[in-house]
Amino acid sequence: MKFGVVRFPGSCDEIDALLACRRFGDAELLWHKERDLGGVDAVVVPGGFSYGDYLRAGAIARFSPLMEAVIDFARAGGPVLGICNGFQVLCEAGLLPGALLPNRSLRFVCRQVQVLVENPDTPFTRACEKGDLLSVPVKHTTGRYYAPGILEEQVVLRYAPGQNPNGAQDDIAGVCNIEGNVLGLMPHPEHAVNPLTGSSDGSRLFESVAVPEAPASAERAGVGVVPAA
């Protein structure tokens, strides 16, 4: 299993994403000027400020040579995960429905949130069960998801009740395309792969891609347990 992690000028979470992927397989960085993906089995479009977020977040990155290859890969059914700015890029590229608007508060939000797994039938959530709660951080200014007419089965992750950090429609934190092979989310699973930083729940998304079979239930013990306040 080999992951490719995209690096644009202005990416800033690509190393954490790379290290998260390496917990479950091989992983390498893919520079935005490359035109092919080097035979990777899954692609991660990481967070940051690609091309300075000029014009709109993700708008310019979408036209990089590498993204053309990512779009072809996604259309052929390859698993693609977009995190935060990567989510914005995938929306701009038309691989995911909707758009990300400035947070309702107009403020940068950085906090740990609980997200609920609504759809475990994607390559990135199959190690989870519907209703699992994952503790992962968010950190963004442009995360208010808006997608008129999105289908219920495309909602993969939802902020737990009362934890919507940005005013996103219907508390949506992550969505997939109709086919289910492309997932975008605002929270950062790559920052939650080690208990040292408060939670390792985010690793389940990377594990899901690398280990197609559902893991033994014993390994799941503890996931979704909300820590006492």
Next chain:
Amino acid sequence: MRARVLIRPKKGILDPQGQAVEQALPALGFRGVRNVHVGRLIELDVDDPSEVPEMCERLLANPLIEDYEVVEA
């Protein structure tokens, strides 16, 4: 030709920037200010002005969340 592209948040989409400005003006003593919206202005020299709407559709604006208007500068 010098083209000017005016980009606005689509009607019905919450525009917290517009709201913030709308609330700030009365604080300065300006009364009767309503329906404030904040958008973007892009100016560009083009050989073929008929291409500008397509530029808007494909890059300058996001038609899902923004309306655009092209005027001659």
